[in-house]
């Protein structure tokens with residue numbers, strides 16, 4: 307059960323007790339992070355679950371697949387550490403991971 311450090315759009319930092327096996331999008335959406343719209347429901351076709359993963363944690367999350375890379379890189383607020391949170395499945399070794407919610411304008 308990883309504990310995640312979340313920074314929301316207004317810069318407020320909170321702690322989220324997540325569940326291994328859920329996607330990061332599901333954990334955010336189901337725990338009141340309303341900036342995560344997740345319009346497509348997690349099938350990598352909307353980019354409304356955009357987050358930034360602190361670079362030191364990118365080895366744990368792995369790299370985006372080509373479809374995710376193309377979709378997220380076309381968003382207005384894309385950065386090098388952008389990810390679609392629906393494409394990250396949480397594991398216990400992500401305990402302490404820092405996640406920043408991106409502006410969902412796309």
Ligand code: FES
Pocket residue numbers: 331343344345346347348349350351352353354355390391392393
């Ligand atoms: S929820 Fe649509 S791309 Fe992630």
